[in-house]
Structures are given as C-alpha cells and as structure tokens.
Amino acid sequence: MNREYVDLGLSVKWATMNIGAESVTDYGVYFAWGEIVSKDDYTWGAYQHGISANDLLKYN
Numbered sequence: 006m007n008r009e010y011v012d013l014g015l016s017v018k019w020a021t022m023n024i025g026a027e028s029v030t031d032y033g034v035y036f037a038w039g040e041i042v043s044k045d046d047y048t049w050g051a052y053q054h055g056i057s058a059n060d061l062l063k064y065n
Contacts, residue, residue, distance in 0.1 A: 039063065 010018040023033030025043065034043035037052045044051045055061035 009021045011021055012018050022029045022031065024036070025034035026032065035045070035047045036043055037047065037054070039054055040052075049056055054063040
C-alpha cells in the first residue's frame with residue numbers, strides 16, 4: 006500500500022493518488038458526495054441522497 010503524501014504546508018497532508026488507484030494517472034474508485042461506499046458508476050441512479058440536481062434529499 007502506498008503511504009506517501011504531499012505536504013503543501015497546510016494543516017493536512019494530501020494523498021499522492023486517488024483512493025483505490027494503482028497509479029497517479031488511475032481514477033481509482035467512485036464516491037458520491039456524503040457517501041462512504043464506493044460506486045460502480047457516478048450517475049444520479051447510484052446516488053442515495055437524491056435523484057437529480059433539483060431533487061436532493063440531503064446536503065442541500
């Protein structure tokens with residue numbers, strides 16, 4: 006597991022790649038805003054807190 010990080014001089018350290026990525030050019034896994042389980046795709050149908058930008062159930 007890659008545990009390297011980038012220190013930008015802020016109060017947090019940033020990962021060198023996305024969660025689930027195998028390399029710095031890999032996308033990794035998909036997460037929707039406010040969710041902690043990864044998704045197979047990033048569509049409104051996979052989002053548990055709404056069905057469209059105008060019909061959000063949470064975090065609006």
